[in-house]
Amino acid sequence: MIEVDGLTKEFVVREGRFRRRRRVVEAVRGISFRVERGELLGYLGPNGAGKSTTVKMLTGILVPTAGYVRVAGLEPSRQRIQLARRIGAMFGQRVQLWWDLPLVESFELLRHIYRVPADRYRASLARFREVLDLDPFLQTPVRQLSLGQRIRGELTAAMLHEPELLFLDEPTIGLDVVARQRVREFLAELNRERGVTVLLTTHDLGDIERLCSRLLVIDHGVLIWDGGLADLKARYGGERTLIVDLEEPAPPLLVEGARVERVEGPRQWLRFRGSAAELIARVAAQERLIDLQVAEPDIEEIVRRIYSSGR
Amino acid sequence: MVDGLRVYGRLIAAQVRSQLQYRASFALDAAGTFLISFLDFLAVLVLFHNVPRLAGWSVHEVAFLYATSSVAFALADLIVGHLESLSQRLRTGTFDILLVRPRGTLFQMIASELALRRLGRFAQGCVVFGYALTGTHIDWDVGRALMLVVMVPAGFVIFASVWVAGMCVMFWTTEGGEFTNAFTYGGQFLTQYPIDVYSAWLRRFLAYLVPMAFVSYFPALYILGKDDPLGLPRLLQFSSPLVAVAAACAAGLVWRAAVRRYRSAGG
């Protein structure tokens, strides 16, 4: 579905107010990967790592500086319009719906833009209305929708023309737990039932854990990981953090199987592997606990660690 | 092409429907625009309060120039005026959304809005045109009638082309929108008066480089049966449609080049 080989993008940045100097920034530096039809993969990396630049090149928005790209057998930058019929895209917070029109009008307009036949459109919309529960706000102007409603609208808009490949940028950002769950289920089903290939750009570890079997991690324009999530965590993200609030400030705790990373008054941060329950029991045996919480390593941190470990 | 027009019709119809939902506010807005544009024409009348003729043109003849240019400009404003939202689209990144849809970007930009209140200015142009007819003696014949029918669409295309080409500045600097006003609003201001009031260099620039003189001046010379005080070839008086086609092609090329630059330099 996607073939990328040695893909590179350089930008020329001009700096300085008066004496402007040209500086070439390599946003993406010779990355290569393949995505098969029907895969659902996560694409992640810190802000400014080259994620969105890659997606822009895959969708034909940006012309690559060098390298080979084929998406659905087409060259995105040259065959942008043909490719556009076969892919769907949703760019996070950027609204692609018509702000002042009722939601259903946006769908109607997109139907004409994509030349979707009327019967196919009706069938497709009916399905989204059911799965994403659109009916309560179908006639509401987009500007009056809640974020969750709007995201469901945006997803529908990206999918109405039944694309084979879907690019989603942070589809669950800012959503509440229920809405997030619904969107995840929807994506999983889409991928499973319809065989739609999905490339998901996200910071949300939950999205990745629930959805993606394979991960691509990019940092400083270089692909630093291509593989499964379990492998990634086993290698770099095995440690979790237990945050405990003690009754009184205490010197760093000495507990088996954990080391204290930080102390702030009565609050301490303990890094550990394995079972949280056992560790909590051990800490509770030593000190009086007021409160505690277990923090999963966030993806930013994992990425940082992969990078600092020299790949 | 036919499909494009049909889709344009559909897209615009949806916009119009939603604007008409607030009928009272729309009517007020259009009436306001109509009245406001009258103060603009009042300036022409005030000017002629001081002189009977300006560079050999009577007030009614200038009104004829004004009206034809105003109608053409109003149409251009209606169809492409909202392209100034391009700077916002480029800043927020929503322009990229147009690039992942299977249509041309310029087409999608044009089809993204239609502000009906701008019809107020169109109505003003029509009224001023009526005023112009009350004081000019035009020997109407088939040729003149035909010219009148052709000059307004041609003027619209010229204005719209200048607008589109000017907007492309924003692909280089999103703050540059004001620059375009020099050619659009400036062009409209200028075509309301006979171009022989301007000095030679400004005239040449306008007549040939930015083809504003073809919006109203040259066709008006023919319809009003006036001698060209500059003694330019008569053929120019009939070339507005050709100039319009050329301007549209040039604007399309400039847009393409600008989008290509955007896609390789990145937003």
Next chain:
Amino acid sequence: MRLDWEIAKRGWRRYAAYPAATWAGVFTNTVFGFVQAYILLAVYRHRTDVGGYDAGDTVTYVWLAQALIMTVYIFGWEELALRIRDGSIATDLSRPVNPQRYWLAFDLGRAPYHFVFRGIPPFVVGAFVFDLHYPSPGLAVAFAVSVGLAVVVSLGFRFLYNVAAFWLIDHRGVLRLSVTVSLFFSGMILPIAFFPGWLAAVAHALPFASILQVPVDIYLGKHTGADLAGALAVQAGWALTLLALGQLALARGTRKVVIQGG
């Protein structure tokens, strides 16, 4: 005073941050200056004096108008109206500085930037091509004072049509109407000297002449001695009147927000 100075510095910096916009604007002002100058000069092919203006006065007028167009910010301002509409005005009102004082200080920081960078460049271009008049040092000082007062009058008026947003669902209609009326009656489109007698009388009875016509007349030496003092006094009178009306309207609008919750 210290606070006003800090606010004013922000006003300057806000616009200084967009140099490309400034140059684009200078270009546009220059083009309009040329077109308007040639149109008005065509009148002088038939006569040598219009309402006390000779050809030199008129072209000077045109270029001064282009130079002041941004300084007095006549093309419309809706920042306050937008804050009223989206409710941020509540935050502004909770601050210990009166919103009108804030915007006046801000505007008095903005205006010098626009005078220097949007006003002087087109005027210099005009001076190269046309025979413009230049004032004596004394008149130049009077002109500077008058431009300062013009900015205050302009802000006083802009503040009023912005505050209207307290009572209107859509402030844009009023904005457009206000801009058009002030453009016309300030003499920005045509010098008031070109107006027929009755219309000129109307124009001089309105505050808008104080935004453009009065400073330009002072520059051109049309007011001398006691007359000059009178012209400045009229400007100051309008400035105070409009600011007072603005305070009144703001107080009423505030009461409306407090009572009805916006």
